[in-house]
Amino acid sequence: MTLLIQMAWRNIWRSPWRSGVVVGAMALGVWAGVFMMGLAQGVNDARTAAALDDFVGHAQITDSNFTANQDVQALLAQPAQWTAALDAHPEVESWSERLVLMA
Structure with a gap:
């Protein structure tokens, strides 16, 4: 098992540019997912407040x-x-x- 981990670690750093691009893409994807979830929650809260204020009331x-x-x-x-x-x-x-x- 340790040999497999050592080989994987060496393979990761064999091409640092490629590894950096992959890590950056993953970080960007996670950030975009969190951002979109927050944006969707904010839009939903705003629509709920607008509907209560404009149409139904509290x-x-x-x-x-x-x-x-x-x-x-x-x-x-x-x-x-x-x-x-x-x-x-x-x-x-x-x-x-x-x-x-x-x-």
Whole structure:
């Protein structure tokens, strides 16, 4: 076994230029893989944040009947109480009333 390792070590350094190119290519490949994984994670996080901010929001307050079957007649009881609570809450930056219709 040690003879095999010695022969392999000598073969590696028999052509240092070739060995350097191979090591450099492997390092570049590993770096590119890590970079692309980080880039993909960042893009995914940005898309998730944009979707939450632009389309859905971080929370929805709906009647339980609306959640079950998307019935537009299922309105919140006492909507003024909900709007006052949202206006008074310091962590709520903004809110809007929405109506979902099936066209």
